[in-house]
Amino acid sequence: MRGKHHAETIIVGGGVIGCAIACELAARGHDVLLVERARIAGGTSCAAAGMLGADSEEFTHAVMAKLARQSRVLLHEQEERISSLSGVEVGLQQHGFITPFRSYSEVSSYKNNRSSTLSEEPIWWDRVSVQQEAPWLNRDTYGAYYRPSESEVLPVNLTQAYVRSAQAMGARVMEGVQDVHLHTDVNGVQGIETSLGTMTSRNVIIATGLHGEELMRQVGLSSPVLPVKGEIAAVQFSPHHVGYRPDKTVYAEDIYIVPKANGEVWLGATSLPGRTDTKVSVQGIQKLLTAATSWVPGMKDAHFLRAWAGVRPSTPDGLPYVGACESVPGLFAAFGHYRNGILLSAITGSLMADLIYGKTSEELGIQDLSPNRMNRKEILQ
């Protein structure tokens, strides 16, 4: 495979973001090459819980709240097409999310801490409704908010569905491409140099998640990514305990409990800022299991399957970097999606394709996500 390759656009990074962009560009008939240094869906995307919590997540920035909802809609629209093109079931389920409370004061402080204008009004379930609608929840539950539009997917399947659909529509994909160096001159991007040779292109999109900053630094740009480690446990209910199995996602303050399309129930997640290792700690899993069995007491009879950890790519202002790198024509960024990269994958693919086809960030209303924003702040200081 070593040698000279050319594509109109090269995407670096084969996580859910890079694969979603490849899929959208290929769907528009674009000549695209995706390079991944290890294997597709081997980074943070394989550690996610896969929730599409556009209303439950606390987006304090109006643009993010809007993009999250658009992305969820887009993903639902795409699901059938990418599943059939790729032959991969993405495990999309729309059972809604429940946010339960133990007391009236918990409800009040939840309401006070939320910017209600940014999310859809949830349905309130009192104690009786909770017992009717979610009989597997702890009987002491005071009440709960229910958000029926919320859904979730199997994240690795979604990533694979994107990339295989992209390939089915003509995109090229190369795994094991190491030592990527951006090749630029006075005219902007010319391509990349790699362990597998030179690859020329008009555009390069950096979609390397946690490692986005490393490539940006090669062209003198600073787009910091802050690691936030998270651990998840998977359990399974035996057939005779099926009545105790949650049939909706529990999105509580201390835990989320997600019944997956593969029959497992995923419990997540811890949040450890600054940590980049993917070891699973006894303390972390103990915390998750304690919180999960407190909300769903029948979970005590479930079988423990496995646990894993991943590192979320956060940013100093909580916004991802999505846009053109103004100082280097042809260079684009799409990373830093923190805890919502699965949810935001579809809209990121669509926005990046629009940018490649000449739309501006202003036209798309995403100036605030500019990958240059930290550099501008540094200049102003």
Ligand SMILES: Cc1cc2nc3c(=O)[nH]c(=O)nc-3n(C[C@H](O)[C@H](O)[C@H](O)COP(=O)(O)OP(=O)(O)OC[C@H]3O[C@@H](n4cnc5c(N)ncnc54)[C@H](O)[C@@H]3O)c2cc1C
């Ligand atoms: C515990 C946990 C739970 C989560 N739950 C959810 C959830 O419920 N819903 C949700 O929406 N999000 C969730 N997330 C967040 C989500 O997983 C991430 O936002 C998303 O996976 C980021 O995708 P990405 O493609 O940017 O990064 P990645 O998946 O990390 O992909 C980047 C890829 O780039 C490659 N790469 C890096 N450097 C280079 C290089 N120099 N050259 C070539 N390739 C390179 C890597 O090998 C990797 O494959 C969760 C994350 C964690 C850790």
